[in-house]
Amino acid sequence: xxxxxxxxxxxxxxxxxxxxxxxxxxxxxxxxxxxxxxxxxxxxxxxxxxxxxxxxxxxxxxxxxxxxxxxxxxxxxxxxxxxxxxxxxxxxxxxxxxxxxxxxxxxxxxxxxxxx
Amino acid sequence: xxxxxxxxxxxxxxxxxxxxxxxxxxxxxxxxxxxxxxxxxxxxxxxxxxxxxxxxxxxxxxxxxxxxxxxxxxxxxxxxxxxxxxxxxxxxxxxxxxxxxxxxxxx
Numbered sequence: 001x002x003x004x005x006x007x008x009x010x011x012x013x014x015x016x017x018x019x020x021x022x023x024x025x026x027x028x029x030x031x032x033x034x035x036x037x038x039x040x041x042x043x044x045x046x047x048x049x050x051x052x053x054x055x056x057x058x059x060x061x062x063x064x065x066x067x068x069x070x071x072x073x074x075x076x077x078x079x080x081x082x083x084x085x086x087x088x089x090x091x092x093x094x095x096x097x098x099x100x101x102x103x104x105x106x107x108x109x110x111x112x113x114x115x116x
Numbered sequence: 117x118x119x120x121x122x123x124x125x126x127x128x129x130x131x132x133x134x135x136x137x138x139x140x141x142x143x144x145x146x147x148x149x150x151x152x153x154x155x156x157x158x159x160x161x162x163x164x165x166x167x168x169x170x171x172x173x174x175x176x177x178x179x180x181x182x183x184x185x186x187x188x189x190x191x192x193x194x195x196x197x198x199x200x201x202x203x204x205x206x207x208x209x210x211x212x213x214x215x216x217x218x219x220x221x222x223x
Contacts, residue, residue, distance in 0.1 A: 035212075045160065045203060047212040060211040061117075094159055101207040102150045104171070106159035 002027040004095050004107035011113050012089075018082040018112055022095030029053055029076045033098035036069065036080045038091040039109075046091075050098060051078055085114045118142050118206050122215030128223045135191040137218045139182075139204035147183045148208035154217075155200045163202075164189065196222060 008020035022034065036048040049059035051069040059067045063082070071078040082089060090113050096103040119142035129135050139149065147167040152160035162171045164180035167187055177192045191198055199222055204215040 044216050045205075045214040047214070050212075058210050062211070096159075100165075101148060102162055102165040103152070103160070103205075104162050106161075109159050 002097060002105045004097065004105055006093060006095050006107045006110040008110065008112070010111055011115065012085055013116050014086055014114055015084055018080070018085050018089060018114075020080045020093055020095075020110065020112070022078050022080075022107055024076045024078075024097075029071065029073055029078065034071070034078045035096045035098050035103065037094045037096055037103070038089075039094070040088075040091045048080065048082075048093075087114050090114045117211055118145060118209050118213050120204055120206055120213050120215040122204055122218050124218060125216060126219040126221065128221045129194050130223045131194055131196060133194045133223075135194050135198075135220060137189040137202055137204075137220075139187040139189070139215050141185045141187075141206055141208075144184050145206045145208035148206055149180075149182065149187050150205045150207065151178075151180055151189045152203045152205065153198075153200045154203065160203060191220075194220070194222070 003025045005023045012018045030053045033050045033052050035050040039045050051057045057069050066083045068081040092109040092111050094109045095107045097105040121140045149167045151164040154160040163174050163178050168180045179190045181188050201217045201219045203217050
């Protein structure tokens with residue numbers, strides 16, 4: 001059974017960079033796209049972007065200038081960096097596996113609060 | 117971006133009722149439409165993929181239909197454990213976009 005687990009600081013100061021890692025267990029990270037999705041409290045889901053195990057990326061244009069994703073296949077991990085954060089970036093961040101155009105496995109989510 | 121419009125935004129129904137949620141895409145997305153269930157404090161769970169295919173392990177009371185721009189998600193007989201918010205999601209074009217969600221409550 002594939003499992004995903006997000007990790008990283010729960011509190012980030014405004015203007016700094018949010019950094020999260022997703023660790024995949026129970027299966028290989030290879031040959032899939034992997035995504036980050038976020039959800040502000042009480043609101044809907046926003047796709048941040050995706051990364052293939054080759055390192056190829058696609059980002060949501062609304063965040064593209066601030067987003068960097070990377071993958072480390074040796075550790076079965078992929079990561080998200082979001083720069084110049086503001087309070088509007090406060091959300092639960094999920095990592096998910098993309099399987100044939102659908103998100104079939106999700107992490108439990110991690111709350112990131114942007115506050116000084 | 118493709119806009120996904122879900123309706124209603126919330127509904128209240130009795131146990132055993134048939135529940136229907138609609139999702140309209142701002143342009144033709146073929147059948148590249150998935151449905152997710154999200155319970156409070158939990159990650160979304162895939163229920164239906166490619167508009168009408170039931171994900172493995174998902175109860176058969178859940179179903180989906182549609183293609184092009186108009187899609188429907190149905191719970192044939194609402195159960196107490198179905199209380200959740202349901203989201204549609206398109207994967208025809210990037211960026212991937214989600215509907216605004218439909219919160220389902222028990223009357």
